[in-house]
Amino acid sequence: MRSSEKALVLKVGRFREVDAWVRLLTPTQGVFNAFAFGGFRSRRRFVGCLDPLNLVLFSFSANKTGTYQSLEEGSLINGFFEIKKNTAVLGQAVNCLEFVRLMDPSPQDARIVFDLLLETLELLEETLPQGDMIPFLFRAKAAFELGYRPAFEECASCGTAAEGMKSPLVSVESGQVVCAACQSGRKAVDGVVRRVSPGVLRSLEWIRTTRPADWARLSMPADVARQSRRLIEAFVAYHLGLQWENGYFKKV
Ligand SMILES: [Zn+2]
Structure with a gap:
C-alpha cells in the first residue's frame, strides 16, 4: 500500500553501494527507518532529498509483511539552506x-x-x-x-506571586516554586531543587x-x-x- 507524508530527515546512511536507509520523523509515525533502494543512484526519484535536515514529501510503500517501509520518491519542500551555510546555527539545528x-x-x-x-x-x-x-x-x-506542567507563577505553599520573589526555590520533580519565607519554615522541598533568580521563572x-x-x-x-x-x-x-x-x- 502506498501513502505519502511530510517528513523531516534526521539521519541518512548507506548500504549495498547505492541503497540508503533514512531515519525520519513524521507527524503520524514518529521516528522510524525507511529504505530508499537505489537512492544514491537515482537522479530523478530523490532530487536533493536524502540529506539530514530536509523537509521532504515522501511517498512510502510497505513491504508485503509490513516489517519495513521503502521510499518510492520524494520532493524537497525545504532544504534549510541558510542553516546549512552557517556552522554555528547548523550546530544548534x-x-x-x-x-x-x-x-x-x-x-x-x-x-x-x-x-x-x-x-x-x-x-x-x-x-x-x-x-x-x-x-x-x-x-x-x-x-x-x-x-x-510546572507552576512557576506563585509559591506552592503560601500563594505569593513569583514576580518579585527574592530567591525562589524550584522543585525539578513537581515544577513547584517555594518562596524564601516558606523555605525557612519547611524542612526540605521534595526531590532535586534549584535556587534561581525570578528572571529564570x-x-x-x-x-x-x-x-x-x-x-x-x-x-x-x-x-x-x-x-x-x-x-x-x-x-x-x-x-x-x-x-x-x-x-x-x-x-x-
Ligand atoms: Zn511562600
Missing part, C-alpha cells in the same frame, strides 16, 4: 535533531514534536540567531508540550506560552541564561530522560 532522534516520541506525541521541530528549524533558517539558547528553549518547550513561563517564531525576541542577561540552561537540563533529564554530556545526548 543538529542538536535539536539529535534530541528528537533519541527521544523517539510515540506516534501519539509525534505531531507535537514534529510541529515544534519544524517551527524551530524555520526560526533558525529565518533569523540565524546569535548565541546558543535555541536548543535549550526547544527542549524546555518539548517537555512542556509533552505534559510537564519569567523566562521559562514565557517559553511555555510562546511558539518558536517568537523566540527571536528573547534576550536574557547572562546569569539568567546560565541558570535557565541548568534548570532546563535538570527537568529535561528528569522528565524526558535525556541529558547532554560532552557533545552527546545520553539516556538517564
Whole structure:
C-alpha cells in the first residue's frame, strides 16, 4: 500500500553501494527507518532529498509483511539552506535533531514534536540567531508540550506571586516554586531543587506560552541564561530522560 507524508530527515546512511536507509520523523509515525533502494543512484526519484535536515514529501510503500517501509520518491519542500551555510546555527539545528532522534516520541506525541521541530528549524533558517539558547528553549518547550506542567507563577505553599520573589526555590520533580519565607519554615522541598533568580521563572513561563517564531525576541542577561540552561537540563533529564554530556545526548 502506498501513502505519502511530510517528513523531516534526521539521519541518512548507506548500504549495498547505492541503497540508503533514512531515519525520519513524521507527524503520524514518529521516528522510524525507511529504505530508499537505489537512492544514491537515482537522479530523478530523490532530487536533493536524502540529506539530514530536509523537509521532504515522501511517498512510502510497505513491504508485503509490513516489517519495513521503502521510499518510492520524494520532493524537497525545504532544504534549510541558510542553516546549512552557517556552522554555528547548523550546530544548534543538529542538536535539536539529535534530541528528537533519541527521544523517539510515540506516534501519539509525534505531531507535537514534529510541529515544534519544524517551527524551530524555520526560526533558525529565518533569523540565524546569535548565541546558543535555541536548543535549550526547544527542549524546555518539548517537555512542556509533552505534559510537564510546572507552576512557576506563585509559591506552592503560601500563594505569593513569583514576580518579585527574592530567591525562589524550584522543585525539578513537581515544577513547584517555594518562596524564601516558606523555605525557612519547611524542612526540605521534595526531590532535586534549584535556587534561581525570578528572571529564570519569567523566562521559562514565557517559553511555555510562546511558539518558536517568537523566540527571536528573547534576550536574557547572562546569569539568567546560565541558570535557565541548568534548570532546563535538570527537568529535561528528569522528565524526558535525556541529558547532554560532552557533545552527546545520553539516556538517564
Ligand atoms: Zn511562600
